[in-house]
Amino acid sequence: MEAAQQKAAGGVPAVFPTLGSQILDEQLAGYLSYVAAVGVPDVLIVGSSRALQGVEPQALQQALAVRGYSDAKVFNLGVNGATAQVVNFMMRQLLTPEQFPKLILWAGGSRAFNSLRLDRTFAGILASPGYQAVLANQKPEFGNDRRLLVPLQPLSAYGFLALEQRFSPETYYRQFPRILGQYDADYTRFDLTGLQTSSLVSFASFARSQNIPLIFINLPLTQDYLDPDRLRREQQFQAYLQQQSRAQSFGLVDLLRQWPTQYGYFADPSHLNRYGATAIAEQLAARTDIPWTVLSQPESESG
Numbered sequence: 234m235e236a237a238q239q240k241a242a243g244g245v246p247a248v249f250p251t252l253g254s255q256i257l258d259e260q261l262a263g264y265l266s267y268v269a270a271v272g273v274p275d276v277l278i279v280g281s282s283r284a285l286q287g288v289e290p291q292a293l294q295q296a297l298a299v300r301g302y303s304d305a306k307v308f309n310l311g312v313n314g315a316t317a318q319v320v321n322f323m324m325r326q327l328l329t330p331e332q333f334p335k336l337i338l339w340a341g342g343s344r345a346f347n348s349l350r351l352d353r354t355f356a357g358i359l360a361s362p363g364y365q366a367v368l369a370n371q372k373p374e375f376g377n378d379r380r381l382l383v384p385l386q387p388l389s390a391y392g393f394l395a396l397e398q399r400f401s402p403e404t405y406y407r408q409f410p411r412i413l414g415q416y417d418a419d420y421t422r423f424d425l426t427g428l429q430t431s432s433l434v435s436f437a438s439f440a441r442s443q444n445i446p447l448i449f450i451n452l453p454l455t456q457d458y459l460d461p462d463r464l465r466r467e468q469q470f471q472a473y474l475q476q477q478s479r480a481q482s483f484g485l486v487d488l489l490r491q492w493p494t495q496y497g498y499f500a501d502p503s504h505l506n507r508y509g510a511t512a513i514a515e516q517l518a519a520r521t522d523i524p525w526t527v528l529s530q531p532e533s534e535s536g
Contacts, residue, residue, distance in 0.1 A: 249373035250366050253357030256285075257312045257319075261327060263392055265375035267308055268332055274308040275528045277334035278392075279320050282504060284340035285311030287452050288517070289510040290391040296518030302528045308334075309392035314354035316345045317432040322358065325439055326367050333443055335527050338517070340450040342489075342503075343470035344419050348427025395507040400499040402457050409501075414462030423466050425473045437481035446524045448484035449474060450517070453509070456493035458502035484523060488513070 248262045267274065276297075278288045290307040297305040312319065320339065344350060358364050381390050388394055414420050440447040451474060459467060471487060478485040492498055498509030505513065517523060 248375050249371075250362035252363035253359075253361035254312065254314070254354055257315075257323075257354070257358075258363075259388065260310055260312055260392055261323075261373055262375070263388065263390070264308060264310055265332075265373060266381055267390065267392070269375045270381035271306060273332055273334060274306040275302075275335045276305060276307040276338060277336070278307070278309040278311060278338045278340060279315070279324065280311050280339050280341035281315040281345050282311065282313040282394075283342055283452050284315075284450075285309060285313065285392075285394045286396055286500065286507075287311075287505040287510050287513060288338065288340050288393075288450070289395070289507065289514045290393050291389070292511040293514035293518055296515045297525065297528070300518060300525070302525060305528050307391065311340070311392065311394075312354070315341075316350075316352050316355060317429040317436065318352055318355045319358065320345075321432040321436040321439075322355070324436065327373060329372055330443070333445060335445065336524065337440060337445055337447045338450055338523075339447060340452055340513075342452055342454070343423075343425075343467055346425055346429045346433065346470065346473070347419060347423055348429045349422040349424040350419055352429075393510070395510070396500040396504070398500050398506060399508075400455065400457075400496045400501055400506075402496070405501065414460045414464075414466070417463065420463055420466045423469070425470065430477070433477060434481055437477075437483050441482060446484065446527060448486060448523055449478065450513075451485070451487045451489050452505065452513070453488050453490070453492045453498070455496060455499055455502045457496075459490070459493070486517070486520065486523070488516075 247258065248265055249258070251258050252261070276293065278284055278290060288309060290309045293307045294305055310323070312323070315323070437447055451471065454467070467489060471489060474485055474487065492509070498505055498512060500506040518525075
């Protein structure tokens with residue numbers, strides 16, 4: 234496996250017509266490179282930039298190995314701006330059944346499920362040449378290269394974006410304006426009953442049909458970010474997740490308020506840095522309510 238993970242010069246080549254997002258294109262190519270070189274990951278992390286930066290796949294592998302899952306493979310397929318609609322599209326229309334993992338961790342938060350929020354990422358997908366290829370029943374292919382190639386962006390070969398910076402309110406707001414929740418467009422128009430929820434229901438049903446356990450991780454936010462207006466919306470989202478997890482039979486790990494003032498784990502008020510992402514990975518590996526046992530099942534049993 235180590236030999237397969239040698240970095241190749243030149244980054245990851247395009248494997249498909251563009252899907253309207255550079256990071257989506259690169260993450261897709263990186264994932265197919267990983268599958269070709271290492272094999273299909275046992276655990277796949279999906280979601281928006283909060284997932285991309287928020288769950289460290291190598292740390293999760295190492296923590297699982299300590300618990301007896303020594304061969305577990307983990308990849309982070311997070312994409313900036315990935316809503317429920319985008320995640321559903323990526324898994325159902327870009328990947329083939331042979332590329333599916335044994336377990337899916339969907340990490341993120343409320344913004345990916347707000348149906349009144351403009352879905353710029355999916356709009357870019359709809360207008361892209363890659364989407365036309367999907368409509369023509371084409372699938373991305375990596376070819377015969379069996380090296381694990383590394384994207385040109387600062388992504389790891391496991392799909393993770395590691396950020397070093399640590400959030401400090403005293404210095405952060407010298408560079409960026411402080412926007413209160415009452416003026417934040419992601420929260421002022423807020424609907425958890427529309428298209429994004431339909432996409433969640435569709436994806437949860439798809440995961441069940443493939444016998445793939447789905448776990449949603451509601452990632453932490455800082456107290457600085459959770460002013461009264463945002464907190465009210467986030468509490469609505471917590472209740473929504475509880476209801477949906479029961480109705481759609483997916484697991485739920487709600488970590489929203491576990492680190493209100495542990496700013497050293499955050500890169501900004503709402504995104505984790507590499508230290509927070511490592512701590513999250515280690516925390517998840519220790520949880521008994523995540524069905525890690527599927528990782529040790531034979532292929533014929535794990536679906």
